Amino acid sequence: MRFGGGGIPHGHWLLVDGHNLIHAEASLRGLMGDPEQARRQLEILLAHLRGKGRIAVFYDGGPGGEVAERHRDGLVAQYSGNGEADDLLVAWLRARPGVRALVVTDDRALRARARALGASTTGCSELLAALPPLREHADDAPPLDEAEVAEWMKVFGIEEEEE
Numbered sequence: 001m002r003f004g005g006g007g008i009p010h011g012h013w014l015l016v017d018g019h020n021l022i023h024a025e026a027s028l029r030g031l032m033g034d035p036e037q038a039r040r041q042l043e044i045l046l047a048h049l050r051g052k053g054r055i056a057v058f059y060d061g062g063p064g065g066e067v068a069e070r071h072r073d074g075l076v077a078q079y080s081g082n083g084e085a086d087d088l089l090v091a092w093l094r095a096r097p098g099v100r101a102l103v104v105t106d107d108r109a110l111r112a113r114a115r116a117l118g119a120s121t122t123g124c125s126e127l128l129a130a131l132p133p134l135r136e137h138a139d140d141a142p143p144l145d146e147a148e149v150a151e152w153m154k155v156f157g158i159e160e161e162e163e
Contacts, residue, residue, distance in 0.1 A: 011053075011100055012053050012054075012100045012101060012102050012120075013053065013054045013055070013056060013099060013100065013101040013102070014046075014049065014053050014054070014055045014056070014101075014102050014104065015056050015058065015089055015092065015093070015101050015102065015103045015104065015114075015119070016042075016046065016055065016056070016057040016058065016103075016104045016105075016127070017058060017085060017086065017089065017103070017104060017105035017106075017107060017110060017124075018039060018042060018057040018058055018059040018060075018077075018085060019059060019060050019085065020105045020106055020107055020110075020124060021042060021104060021105075021124045021127065021128070022038050022039070022042055024106060024124035024125065024128065025042075025124070025128055027041075027133075028041055028042055035061070036063075039057075039059060039077070042057065043057065043072060043073055043075060043077065044073070045131045045132065046075055046131070047073045047074060047075070048131055048132060049130075049131075054075075054076075055074070055075040055076070056075065056076040056077075056078055056092065057075060057076070057077050057078065058078045058080065058085040058086075058088050058089040058092070059077065059078065059079050059080065059085055060080050060084060060085045061079065061080065061081070062079025062080065062081055063079065065081055065082055066079070066081045067079060067080060067081040067083065067088070068081070078092070086107065086109070086110045086113070089103065089110065089114070090110075090113050090114070090117065093114060093117040093118075093119055094117060097117075097118075098118070101114070101118075101119040101120070102119065102120045102121070102122060103119045103120070103121045103122075104121075104122055104123070104124060104126075104127045105121065105123075105124065106123050106124045106125075
C-alpha cells in the first residue's frame with residue numbers, strides 16, 4: 001500500500017509505531033532528550049494527514065508510566081506504560097477484527113504480527129516522504145487546551161494557584 005498524493009487510504013486507520021518513526025527521522029531523533037517534545041513534533045507532522053483517515057500513534061512509556069490514551073490534534077496517542085508499544089498496537093488490532101489498518105513501522109516482527117491480523121504495513125521512510133520537513137513546522141504546535149494543561153499539571157503534581 002502506498003501513500004502517494006492520496007495520504008491514508010479511504011476508510012483505513014493509520015497505526016504508527018511512534019518511537020520507531022521518531023528514530024527513523026533525524027530531526028525527531030535529535031529531540032529524544034525530551035521524549036514528549038519528540039512525540040509532540042511527530043504529532044504536528046502527522047496532523048498534515050488529518051481529514052484523510054483516522055490516526056493512532058503508539059508510544060512506549062508515557063506520562064506517569066501508565067497505559068493511557070490521549071486525543072490531540074485529531075489523532076489518538078496511545079501510551080504503553082510499562083509494556084511495549086508493539087504489544088499495545090497488536091492488542092488494538094485484535095480488539096477490532098476486520099478493521100482496515102495500515103501499520104507504519106520498520107520493525108519486521110511487528111510488521112509480521114500486524115499482517116497476521118489482516119493489517120497492511122509500510123515502512124517509516126514511505127510515510128516520512130509523504131510529510132513536510134520538520135524544520136518548516138517546528139513552531140506550528142497549537143497551544144495546549146485546558147484539559148491537556150490540567151492533565152500535565154496532574155502528571156507533574158502541580159496545583160493551580162489561586163488568584
